[in-house]
Amino acid sequence: MQKLALHYNNLLKGSFELKKLNFLFVFQVNCPGCFLYGIPLVNKLYKEFQKDISFLGLSTAFENFDLNTAANTKLLVNNNTIIGHTKKALKNQGFDEYPYTIDFPIAMDKIMNNSEDLEKAILHICSINPNYTSFSYREQLLFKAHVKAYFEKLEIISMTFTLNQLKGTPSFILFDDNYEILYHKFGHIDSNELIAQLKSFVKTLS
Template sequence: MSKFHLNTQELLQGKFKVNKVNIAFVFQVNCPGCFIYGFPMMNDLYKLFKDNVGFIGVATAFEDFEYNNEANLKLLLENGTLVGETKKYYNANFGLSNYLDIPKFPIAFDTITTSEELINSNKIELICNIIPDFANFSEKEKENLLGKIKSYYAQLPVLAETFTLNQLQGTPSFIIFDDNYNTLGVYFGHQNDDTLKTKLENLLH
């Protein structure tokens, strides 16, 4: 069972308490789909399960760093300010420049690091360990793979740790995990409203 690596900066909203069942919602502020599908569903789940499930939102960045940053996350949480493509979508479709359903659950910004810092830390090995059967690779195979991973990330100026270390596909992403940070489920993109609800209900019983 893989581990969920939650590497965020300080919480900007709420207090995150680890429970036996937890859900992390990884999003970008410049991601219309995160607001169209992700936030409404997470707000509904929070109302239903907040007494028994740990909730945390993680604003991340793997592109459009001029929009996907901590300053814009703070503006979102303070008054619903939208930016970039998200603002364009809500302005064009609803005449809005502010998000009306501001999330109530705890939210933090992902830890942003340089590629050099990540490559030269033992955290890079966490990425390798996600690869199936990596433990059974020969030392030469491990060495070659590690070299390829380092070369790839060396091309990127900055990296978001939670997004990168968990090798998430994109945003929105939903990760369900236990009190030992063992991953119980990973979901990417638009989800049926009942999918995560049913998963949480089953884990709680």
């Protein structure tokens, strides 16, 4: 079972305490679907499951790096300010700012900024490759060099998003107190299906 590599600096809203069950919502501020669909869904889940599940919303950036920033995330958290494509989408619905509360804690994905972070990232990607340990020493060196070259081509590396090889936003991840990923979905998912999954895990681990 794959472990979640969760990296963030200071929380921008609320507090996060690791529990037996934890729910991670990964979003970008320049992601209309995250706001029209993702946040209302997570608010609903938070209201129903917060006693049994610890929640964290993680603002990240894998594109539009000038918009998907910590500064714009702070504006969202403090003033309900929206930007970019998100602002355009909500303006079409008659809103100049985000019209809903964000009920769950929010943090910003950690940006890789030194050689120590890079080395940890390379080792992590190697560790989640199921064939890595069966490679010869030379093959392992070549694979590590390939991963390093991939990282060095990226303009900005958001560590949680990149190390977990997420497909995009919104992403929804349920994990336990050992950071083992129990459930992972990307994009639009049926809320009833997700609620049923969470109830099942809560019942199993209670």
